[in-house]
Amino acid sequence: MHAHGRAIRTTQWIIVLVYVALMVLPLIAPLPDRHARILNHITLFAQFMFWGIWWPFVLLSMVLFGRIWCGVLCPEGALSEFVSRHGRGGAIPRWIRWGGWPFVAFAGTTIYGQLVSVYQYPGAVLVVLGGSTVAAMIVGYLYGRDKRVWCKYLCPVNGVFNLLSRLAPVHMKVDAAAYVASPRTQGVNCAPLVPLRHMVGASDCHVCGRCEGYRGAIALSPRSPTEEVVMFGGPGEQALSGQAHGGIHHNNSGWYSALIAFGMLGLAMGAFHWTASPWFVAAKIGAAQWLAEHDIAWMFRDDIPWFILTHYPDQNDVFNWLDGALILGYILATALVMGGAISLTIGAGSRLLGKGWTAARYHHLMQSLIPIGGCGLFIGLSASTVTLLRSEGLRMAWVPTTRMAMLAGATAWSCWLAWRISGRYAHSLFARVGALAGVVAALALVNYAWALMFWIW
Numbered sequence: 459m460h461a462h463g464r465a466i467r468t469t470q471w472i473i474v475l476v477y478v479a480l481m482v483l484p485l486i487a488p489l490p491d492r493h494a495r496i497l498n499h500i501t502l503f504a505q506f507m508f509w510g511i512w513w514p515f516v517l518l519s520m521v522l523f524g525r526i527w528c529g530v531l532c533p534e535g536a537l538s539e540f541v542s543r544h545g546r547g548g549a550i551p552r553w554i555r556w557g558g559w560p561f562v563a564f565a566g567t568t569i570y571g572q573l574v575s576v577y578q579y580p581g582a583v584l585v586v587l588g589g590s591t592v593a594a595m596i597v598g599y600l601y602g603r604d605k606r607v608w609c610k611y612l613c614p615v616n617g618v619f620n621l622l623s624r625l626a627p628v629h630m631k632v633d634a635a636a637y638v639a640s641p642r643t644q645g646v647n648c649a650p651l652v653p654l655r656h657m658v659g660a661s662d663c664h665v666c667g668r669c670e671g672y673r674g675a676i677a678l679s680p681r682s683p684t685e686e687v688v689m690f691g692g693p694g695e696q697a698l699s700g701q702a703h704g705g706i707h708h709n710n711s712g713w714y715s716a717l718i719a720f721g722m723l724g725l726a727m728g729a730f731h732w733t734a735s736p737w738f739v740a741a742k743i744g745a746a747q748w749l750a751e752h753d754i755a756w757m758f759r760d761d762i763p764w765f766i767l768t769h770y771p772d773q774n775d776v777f778n779w780l781d782g783a784l785i786l787g788y789i790l791a792t793a794l795v796m797g798g799a800i801s802l803t804i805g806a807g808s809r810l811l812g813k814g815w816t817a818a819r820y821h822h823l824m825q826s827l828i829p830i831g832g833c834g835l836f837i838g839l840s841a842s843t844v845t846l847l848r849s850e851g852l853r854m855a856w857v858p859t860t861r862m863a864m865l866a867g868a869t870a871w872s873c874w875l876a877w878r879i880s881g882r883y884a885h886s887l888f889a890r891v892g893a894l895a896g897v898v899a900a901l902a903l904v905n906y907a908w909a910l911m912f913w914i915w
């Protein structure tokens with residue numbers, strides 16, 4: 459990778475051009491009618507590329523190759539770094555380093571995307587993806603020199619990518635002894651600000667390849683896909699990882715646990731569920747009746763700009779305030795129910811692993827749910843891939859079985875991680891089985907939620 463830096467940079471700029479074209483061209487085309495197809499209408503083509511191919515498979519790539527997407531292909535990262543090279547080069551302010559951004563940015567983007575129907579309309583895509591890109595460039599211009607401050611701290615999917623890449627079977631391995639023993643050479647520009655000598659896992663590294671071979675100590679190396687979660691997710695290692703951020707970033711395991719339980723398995727589940735949920739329909743009918751009986755008419759108004767709530771009268775797709783409130787309420791309620799229940803079961807499991815309550819043990823056991831969280835995001839996002847391909851007339855009879863197999867595989871992977879993590883703490887088989895039971899209860903709930911969406915409703 460180091461030797462092919464030029465080719466990597468060229469690829470990045472080609473992707474930037476494709477990304478901008480897919481965002482801008484649909485804006486000048488009319489919205490698709492029912493005769494439009496992926497291959498003859500730019501809006502449907504862009505929709506298929508962004509939400510049908512791009513997002514699900516970028517997520518998958520995190521698990522297979524680590525964050526190579528971020529370092530080699532992401533247009534937003536490339537633009538942010540490019541602007542940073544010519545920008546003001548200011549110091550990174552404290553608010554940017556706040557540990558809650560991975561959760562808050564993911565939650566905000568997920569909810570807003572649902573309110574403006576980002577999967578369907580080019581204007582919404584421009585606001586969500588284009589807005590994020592412009593923000594990335596502004597942050598790049600203001601802070602850091604030749605760096606990716608946005609990617610490291612503020613990108614809405616940074617937290618999810620960080621978690622998924624912990625499962626990757628490859629990483630940039632640092633040989634600490636060789637690093638110290640080798641003579642100092644000219645430094646490497648690590649754009650996402652990873653302190654090379656202390657790098658212990660794949661979660662912060664964007665696999666850009668620039669440090670490969672540095673001081674004869676860093677190399678892209680294979681590893682067990684359980685290694686980072688089991689070996690580097692524990693209390694001592696979490697502290698080490700906090701230090702490894704160069705003292706500019708405190709240990710934010712709590713926020714990552716929240717991202718798993720309330721974000722990937724909560725908010726995202728609500729965002730995928732509400733369009734298929736009979737509970738949502740029942741709540742809407744009940745709320746509409748109650749509002750009508752109480753003469754609260756303004757909730758039925760739909761003269762709302764499309765960038766606040768979906769508003770496309772020509773497509774018969776218009777949200778009123780009641781729709782907006784119910785979508786928001788449904789997603790938040792799902793997050794609270796799923797996140798609360800998962801936190802309780804994981805908390806109970808981690809309590810059995812040793813005397814007293816320790817947050818570090820809880821955060822470690824929570825990481826066993828990364829595989830099922832990633833799998834859920836993949837099958838949820840790829841549901842739109844399947845819908846688009848079905849409307850093209852493709853037979854997709856294999857999809858339900860494949861979904862089932864993926865959920866079963868991710869469930870087994872999570873159980874295996876939980877078993878290995880429990881082995882680092884438990885002094886008895888009973889404690890280990892108890893901790894595993896807590897994780898299995900959480901997994902049962904998640905699988906039930908997916909069964910509701912794909913097989914029961």
Ligand code: SF4
Pocket residue numbers: 529630646647648649650651652654657662663664665666667668669670
């Ligand atoms: S640690 Fe190395 S490979 Fe990873 S992002 Fe930094 S320079 Fe690139």
